[in-house]
Structure formats: C-alpha cells, structure tokens
Amino acid sequence: MKRRGAVRIAGALLAAPFALAALFFVTAWIGSSVPRNADWTQAEDGIVIMIETNGVHTGIVMPVVSEVKDWRETFPSAGMPREDGRIPTHIAIGWGEKEVFLNTPTWGDLKASTALRIAFRGGEGLMRVGHYVWPQPSEYHRPMVLRPTEYRILVSEIEAALPPLAAGQTRFSHTSFETGARNYDALGRYTLSNTCNQWVGDTLAKAGMKIGYWTPLAGGVMKWVPKPETR
Numbered sequence: 001m002k003r004r005g006a007v008r009i010a011g012a013l014l015a016a017p018f019a020l021a022a023l024f025f026v027t028a029w030i031g032s033s034v035p036r037n038a039d040w041t042q043a044e045d046g047i048v049i050m051i052e053t054n055g056v057h058t059g060i061v062m063p064v065v066s067e068v069k070d071w072r073e074t075f076p077s078a079g080m081p082r083e084d085g086r087i088p089t090h091i092a093i094g095w096g097e098k099e100v101f102l103n104t105p106t107w108g109d110l111k112a113s114t115a116l117r118i119a120f121r122g123g124e125g126l127m128r129v130g131h132y133v134w135p136q137p138s139e140y141h142r143p144m145v146l147r148p149t150e151y152r153i154l155v156s157e158i159e160a161a162l163p164p165l166a167a168g169q170t171r172f173s174h175t176s177f178e179t180g181a182r183n184y185d186a187l188g189r190y191t192l193s194n195t196c197n198q199w200v201g202d203t204l205a206k207a208g209m210k211i212g213y214w215t216p217l218a219g220g221v222m223k224w225v226p227k228p229e230t231r
Contacts, residue, residue: 024192024216031214032201032223040210042144047151050141051200051225052092058200058221059094059128060158061135068148069155074162075129077173077182082131092130092181093158095199097123097190105177118190125188127161129173130181137228144225146207154207161186161199197221 047068050061064071064078071091072079078091097118104110117123137143146154163185165171173182188199193216201215215221 028214028216028220032212032217032220034213035210035224036205036213037208037210040208043147043150044145046145046147048143048145049151049154050090050135050137050143051204051221052135052141053218053222054140056218057094057096058197058218059092059130060154060200060203061090061092061130061132061141062154063090064088066151068151074159074171075173075182075184076170077129077131082133082180086133088131089134090132092128092132092135094128094130094196095125095161095186095188096128096196098126099123101126101128101176101183102174119192122189122191122194125161125186125190126174127184127186128176128178128181129184130178132180139227142222142225142227144209146209150208154203157203157206161188161203163187192216 047063047066052059052061062069062071075091078088081087099114100110100118100123104114135141162171171184173184176183188194190196193214195216197218197220198214198216201211201221204221205211209224211224212220
C-alpha cells in the first residue's frame, strides 16, 4: 500500500507542470478574447502602423518620421544607415526580458536556470528596436491606421517605458543578435503575467485600440489585428 501511495504522489508531481501549463494556455485564451476598447475602429485616414509577429513575439512598427513624432530624437540608431547602407524608414519596437534579448538567439540557447528564474522571479525589461526600409503588409506585418491623437498616446506610452535621460545625454544601445536591431534599456519587469506580448497589448490598449485584456501570447495580440487581405 505504501508503494502504491508513493507512485500516486510521484504521478501527481509529474502531472502538475502539465496541468499548470494547460491552465496558463486556457486562461490566456480566455483573457485575450475579452476586448478592451470594444467600440474602437480604425481611422479612415491617419498614421499607418503595423503589428508584427514571428509567431512567438509581437512588436509595433512605426514610421521613423511622422507629423507627430521623429523617433531619431529618442533612438539614435533610427537615423543611422543599416548594414546595407540604407536609411531606415520604420522602426519596430518590442519589449522583453533583458537576458533573453541579449543572449538567447534560439530556444536551444535558453538556459534552464534562466527559464526558471523568469518563471519564479521575473527579469529586467529591455526594448528592442528593429530598423526597416518600407516594410510591406503581410500576415506577419499587419497594418492599422491610427488617428493622430491615438498615435500621440502610443508614442507617449512607448517613451514612458524608457529610463529618463539627463539633459544632453544620448541614449545608449546594446548590440543585438537580431540583424539590424539595437537594444535599449527599459523600465518594467518581465514576468509570466507581464510578457513581451502583454506589453504590446497594454500599449495598444492605452492608445485606444481594441485588444484583449490579457495577451501573454502572440496569438492573443494578433487575433485582434486583421490580415491585410481581410481588411
């Protein structure tokens, strides 16, 4: 009887992580399906942004220069030539965990100790800035049209995630394993409830866009952004 009891306990301990993972995915699906700003619609005319995804991570793509904002004033790299010599027309903003953004180019590079630390304690935030030249709409780069007032709020929210600079100070950037990108120090703490995709969802929601309440996964963000051919 004691042996059977031990087997049951061991089985329960082995099943617990799978149950927790299943609970996470179910609650993420439910949380991302309940909209914030439910009455919001795209502008007929305004500033075109894109929501991008690689299936795991999402980001916000914006013109380097618009009537509202010149991002070269915030991110020096936005005004510098890329490796191919071309000047960026758009930047892609993503927020995530510092060690992952700096030192984890593939899933195979993710250390178990890093994953456990993030799961139980979280980690420092970091902002990744990609530099594009006329990105084209696709399943992975979906355009949305914001009103200037909405875009101003979006800009303000992104800048609020950056540490303040002293007068005359230039913002420092770290190298990135992602081609053409730079990493900038950012505020906030990455946790399983406040992921890179949650940051995107919250930032878009504060600008007034229709988006789910809890979007820890990329699909929870992208379900609210129509593919270009369906617009």
